[in-house]
Amino acid sequence: MVLKPPGPSPKAPNPAHNQDVVQQQQQHHQPNLSWSRHITLDLILLILANSIFHPWITLVFYLCLAAVHKHKEPLAYYTLYYTAFLAVVELSLWFDRRITHGRHRKVDWEGEVVVITGGACGLGRVLAEMVLRKGAKVAVLDVLEPDEEAREEMERWDLVWEVVDVSKAEDVKEAVERVVDGLGPPTILINNAAMPINGLPLLSPSSKELLASTLSPQQVTKTITTNALGHFTMLSVLLPHLLSSPQGAHIVTISSILSHLAPAKLADYNASKSAVSALHSTLCHELSTHPDPSVFHKVKTILVEPGQLSTQLFADITRVPFYTHFFGPVLEAKDVAKEIVRCVERGDGGVIRMPFYAKCVPFLGVMPGAVQRVVRWWSGIDRAIVTREKKA
The missing domain is CATH 3.40.50.720 (NAD(P)-binding Rossmann-like Domain)
Known part of the structure; x- marks a missing residue:
């Protein structure tokens, strides 16, 4: 389905002027930033959220301990408890979203x-x-x-x-x-x-x-x-x-x-x-x-x-x-x-x-x-x- 642009409106502003305005607004020159400018709090939190604060990642760590027969070590127990805690938090957040916003729509x-x-x-x-x-x-x-x-x-x-x-x-x-x-x-x-x-x-x-x-x-x-x-x-x-x-x-x-x-x-x-x-x-x-x-x-x-x-x-x-x-x-x-x-x-x-x-x-x-x-x-x-x- 191909649609053509609408016809000019009698109330519309000058098209040539609008083209210049759009081009000026879209021109945004960014200086070359040093690598340190990319190190932000958000980046650090993203890394943590996908590592030590992610239940699947901590579960993998526990399974690694179990694979080398250290599943009865205190570290393994602490890891398992921590994983269970993160899973409960994730599940609670999911229930909160469903109660607040209802079911997903397709x-x-x-x-x-x-x-x-x-x-x-x-x-x-x-x-x-x-x-x-x-x-x-x-x-x-x-x-x-x-x-x-x-x-x-x-x-x-x-x-x-x-x-x-x-x-x-x-x-x-x-x-x-x-x-x-x-x-x-x-x-x-x-x-x-x-x-x-x-x-x-x-x-x-x-x-x-x-x-x-x-x-x-x-x-x-x-x-x-x-x-x-x-x-x-x-x-x-x-x-x-x-x-x-x-x-x-x-x-x-x-x-x-x-x-x-x-x-x-x-x-x-x-x-x-x-x-x-x-x-x-x-x-x-x-x-x-x-x-x-x-x-x-x-x-x-x-x-x-x-x-x-x-x-x-x-x-x-x-x-x-x-x-x-x-x-x-x-x-x-x-x-x-x-x-x-x-x-x-x-x-x-x-x-x-x-x-x-x-x-x-x-x-x-x-x-x-x-x-x-x-x-x-x-x-x-x-x-x-x-x-x-x-x-x-």
Whole structure:
């Protein structure tokens, strides 16, 4: 099935300008990093999780002891007890996931229709490319026109591209109707659209610079309208299709770990991501208490709250101490996308927080205030946002 790109919309921005914007956003030159930059806390924990903290690995170690007739040695007994403990932990975590998120749903990529907002660049673009190669049908909703590479993909795969502002309900409804006509009813929604970062404070360094250097209500409105209201709009239009899907559905919400941290100079972005995370939680509770119990098992939800990604969203406005890279490395979009696709492919729901520190951040809020202040000072998070570099 070959689908052609949609016709130009009278409300669409200048295509030539959009092509330049996409190319600028996709250009992300990374310096040659030394080998030491790849040594991070996450790498160490990954090695441990697949060695001494993995029940199958420790069981193999016990069997090795038994093979040399040392199964009655104290070390063998301790190894066996430790293996049993790890197995109990794994089983408990499995039961917790099943109670929290219900049974797995069967995912057949060739029968899935994936709608991705903000799929022109960054994480959304990577996700679109991944699920396309899995065999799924994909619809990208973005304010930007498709670039040359995207047009070639539309000739090769079942991909449609709708130029639409996701905060405008009527435009979204019309776009979704075209997607249904071209690809079929959507079964997976990935809410990813987001505005560029303003990086402006609420407080001005001096009264003379108040209007020029602080966040304006217009900027806040634009950010929250796209980042938060866009999620509401997509859900209101797509939920009827997702709930009625015979094979079940997935709703993936792309938020940020900053919704818990709320660093300085990101008031509008923090507020929008906090709203998105709260919206996702409400949706989960409504699904779990739905009058039809099958809905809870059929419709899976995934909340994604990553740390900083190596995209243009934060690239030129963040500066953090050198030592924080070990504890909070900058993520590659492809790594986050792989984890999302893996979770969907299992037919499971859940919460994805990457890297490891992101899993610990929600617990920071219950720490004493003095501890929180020390951690924030040490991490440099409230000093991380700097003035965006102006391009000539």
